[in-house]
Amino acid sequence: MAAKTDDSGPVLPAAIESAWGLRERPPKGPRPGMSVPAIVDAAVRVADADGLAAVSMSRVAKELGAATMALYRYVGSKDELLMLMVDAGYGPSPGPPAPEDDWRAGLTRWAWAEHEVLRQRSWLLHVPISGPPITPQQLGWMDDGLRCLDGTTLGEGEKMSVLLLITGYVRNEATLTSQIAEGSRAAGVDPSEMMPAYGRLVARLIDPARFPALHRVLSAGVLYQDDDPDDEFVFGLDRILDGVEVLIRRRAG
Amino acid sequence: MAAKTDDSGPVLPAAIESAWGLRERPPKGPRPGMSVPAIVDAAVRVADADGLAAVSMSRVAKELGAATMALYRYVGSKDELLMLMVDAGYGPSPGPPAPEDDWRAGLTRWAWAEHEVLRQRSWLLHVPISGPPITPQQLGWMDDGLRCLDGTTLGEGEKMSVLLLITGYVRNEATLTSQIAEGSRAAGVDPSEMMPAYGRLVARLIDPARFPALHRVLSAGVLYQDDDPDDEFVFGLDRILDGVEVLIRRRAG
DNA sequence: GCTGTTATGCGTAGACCATACGCAGAACTA
DNA sequence: TAGTTCTGCGTATGGTCTACGCATAACAGC
Numbered sequence: 001m002a003a004k005t006d007d008s009g010p011v012l013p014a015a016i017e018s019a020w021g022l023r024e025r026p027p028k029g030p031r032p033g034m035s036v037p038a039i040v041d042a043a044v045r046v047a048d049a050d051g052l053a054a055v056s057m058s059r060v061a062k063e064l065g066a067a068t069m070a071l072y073r074y075v076g077s078k079d080e081l082l083m084l085m086v087d088a089g090y091g092p093s094p095g096p097p098a099p100e101d102d103w104r105a106g107l108t109r110w111a112w113a114e115h116e117v118l119r120q121r122s123w124l125l126h127v128p129i130s131g132p133p134i135t136p137q138q139l140g141w142m143d144d145g146l147r148c149l150d151g152t153t154l155g156e157g158e159k160m161s162v163l164l165l166i167t168g169y170v171r172n173e174a175t176l177t178s179q180i181a182e183g184s185r186a187a188g189v190d191p192s193e194m195m196p197a198y199g200r201l202v203a204r205l206i207d208p209a210r211f212p213a214l215h216r217v218l219s220a221g222v223l224y225q226d227d228d229p230d231d232e233f234v235f236g237l238d239r240i241l242d243g244v245e246v247l248i249r250r251r252a253g
Numbered sequence: 254m255a256a257k258t259d260d261s262g263p264v265l266p267a268a269i270e271s272a273w274g275l276r277e278r279p280p281k282g283p284r285p286g287m288s289v290p291a292i293v294d295a296a297v298r299v300a301d302a303d304g305l306a307a308v309s310m311s312r313v314a315k316e317l318g319a320a321t322m323a324l325y326r327y328v329g330s331k332d333e334l335l336m337l338m339v340d341a342g343y344g345p346s347p348g349p350p351a352p353e354d355d356w357r358a359g360l361t362r363w364a365w366a367e368h369e370v371l372r373q374r375s376w377l378l379h380v381p382i383s384g385p386p387i388t389p390q391q392l393g394w395m396d397d398g399l400r401c402l403d404g405t406t407l408g409e410g411e412k413m414s415v416l417l418l419i420t421g422y423v424r425n426e427a428t429l430t431s432q433i434a435e436g437s438r439a440a441g442v443d444p445s446e447m448m449p450a451y452g453r454l455v456a457r458l459i460d461p462a463r464f465p466a467l468h469r470v471l472s473a474g475v476l477y478q479d480d481d482p483d484d485e486f487v488f489g490l491d492r493i494l495d496g497v498e499v500l501i502r503r504r505a506g
Numbered sequence: 507g508c509t510g511t512t513a514t515g516c517g518t519a520g521a522c523c524a525t526a527c528g529c530a531g532a533a534c535t536a
Numbered sequence: 537t538a539g540t541t542c543t544g545c546g547t548a549t550g551g552t553c554t555a556c557g558c559a560t561a562a563c564a565g566c
Contacts, residue, residue, distance in 0.1 A: 029513025243496030282542025
């Protein structure tokens with residue numbers, strides 16, 4: 001029992017309170033001309049159109065026809081806005097697993113759902129996330145993912161670890177894919193030519209004696225072909241789920 | 254046969270050339286007062302001491318007793334400097350696997366080596382990586398990792414995919430760990446109190462009916478305990494390696 | 507209806523940031 | 537010695553976030 005750890009706990013950042021709808025409007029003063037959701041929507045619109053780098057306070061304000069500093073009445077800082085953007089950008093969670101899905105089908109569907117979101121909004125990957133998820137939609141995703149593992153023999157801690165493993169994988173894969181896409185756009189190269197060009201570059205730089213295994217990979221033509229990114233995604237996901245399956249079987253006895 | 258695709262290929266960014274030691278000094282003009290390695294070292298020193306956010310061109314220049322704009326004679330942009338910082342920050346690769354190590358022991362050692370680097374230089378995780386690895390040390394790490402899979406039945410493409418899977422996992426795990434550490438430092442909370450505080454916060458926010466699986470995890474006390482991050486790391490790594498093992502066995506017949 | 511309180515919108519300004527450009531001078535070649 | 541070329545770097549531009557403070561709008565209580 002600590003001295004003053006009231007049930008209300010430490011003060012929440014304003015952004016979290018408004019994300020959960022815990023902010024009641026004070027009865028006095030002029031009526032607000034904007035709202036947090038409107039600001040977040042505008043910011044998401046900017047990010048969708050021109051990328052995360054285009055999201056500045058002044059740009060978002062311009063989008064709303066407001067002055068830059070007016071935004072700071074609604075969000076405490078740009079970081080708070082980014083956090084709310086992530087929440088909105090992910091959108092609603094994909095929902096609980098279908099009854100006919102076993103854990104593996106459920107998690108596969110869940111992973112694909114996140115994959116799809118990140119493919120369409122690759123700016124989500126550029127937001128410097130600053131802590132564990134705390135916003136409503138993010139926790140909704142988490143809950144839906146955990147439910148996929150409900151029927152298994154895993155402990156609660158293990159379920160959480162498995163979910164972390166999978167969402168980490170999805171994010172990582174999406175990051176690599178979007179980097180190739182962005183890199184090709186920046187270099188003005190056709191996306192399908194990006195990996196082959198990378199392979200040729202590496203081949204030109206490395207000394208086969210110093211990088212034997214890498215040289216072998218290059219000789220096999222691995223980097224030259226422009227393989228379907230979805231195949232790569234499926235490969236890694238299947239490896240991870242195989243590993244989870246080993247654990248589940250072991251726990252089951 | 255494309256028209257003008259000379260073997261020299263497209264022009265390399267200056268930073269890549271200097272990273273590979275391909276830049277010969279022109280015979281004329283004053284002798285340079287600095288060098289690319291000296292600049293990169295200074296930048297790494299700043300990042301080690303005060304984090305990546307403290308790395309500005311003027312700060313690095315101050316560290317060297319030079320003027321800000323002098324740096325631009327050596328690196329083409331800040332992004333180039335960041336790329337060289339990553340290369341230097343990772344340091345030399347851990348070396349090829351020991352002869353007595355099988356693929357699993359080798360990859361485990363390799364993953365721990367990267368884990369250790371990222372633990373000590375968490376700013377590496379904050380550098381917005383803008384493409385596949387192309388610098389010498391990074392390719393060295395890649396080569397050493399690939400060598401661990403030399404004796405296996407996997408195809409060259411599969412080896413690369415497995416390595417990507419593992420390095421992605423290590424980076425992701427390190428990101429989560431360092432976020433907790435940075436978050437606790439920012440909030441002025443003891444790091445060991447961070448996860449419990451997070452658990453209490455989530456418990457306060459969620460409605461058990463809307464987040465049943467999450468509620469169950471919380472009830473089990475999963476988030477309240479401050480478990481050893483290394484245990485979490487080992488758990489995920491073992492799942493992935495189990496999955497890889499399934500594939501290797503299947504390929505072996 | 508009047509008055510006091512309080513919240514809002516937002517203008518100004520400060521402290522940073524990366525970097526384009528151009529000039530003075532150093533170090534080499536011929 | 538003259539010419540060339542490269543270095544160091546001062547200046548300036550245009551961008552960023554945000555602290556601060558003022559005028560004003562809207563309500564509560566009398």
